[in-house]
Amino acid sequence: MSKDLTAGRSPFKTFKRIIFLLTLMMLITVLGMLIASLVIRWMGGVEQWYEWSHDHYGGLLTWRCLLYAALTYAWLKIQPWKLATSPGDRLRLMGLQAAAVILIVLVEVKKAPVDWGALL
Incomplete structure (x- = not known):
């Protein structure tokens, strides 16, 4: 039988931790997309980015x-x-x-x- 990792924690703290992790994942995703779009714009387009990454x-x-x-x-x-x-x-x-x-x-x-x- 597997151990309950949330034993001893209130449901609110578990929910709060889940919300925090989901928010963090969303922020990292948005930041990655922002950086990718800036790099593609700086490179002059997707084709140039692809060529540069291939090189x-x-x-x-x-x-x-x-x-x-x-x-x-x-x-x-x-x-x-x-x-x-x-x-x-x-x-x-x-x-x-x-x-x-x-x-x-x-x-x-x-x-x-x-x-x-x-x-x-």
Whole structure:
């Protein structure tokens, strides 16, 4: 049986925390969209942005790999497996971790400047 993570908290505090996290996610999303639109305008259009990102793929890949490494370190540091109280929870957590790795690999393969049609 899994441990109730909200035990001992009032429903209002839990609701307040959820609202705070949702607001934070919305602000980060809006900020990202604002930065993207400013960069695209500064570059002169979407085509120029695409060309620039294609030309600088190696540097951007290095940056993303550093971000992935930092996220992995943080994930391992918080030891999420301690949150799992039953073997079923641990299996589900391992499944989510595997799905995250597969998703990252698929995104990076799609972004790679390779003519996959010629390779297949």
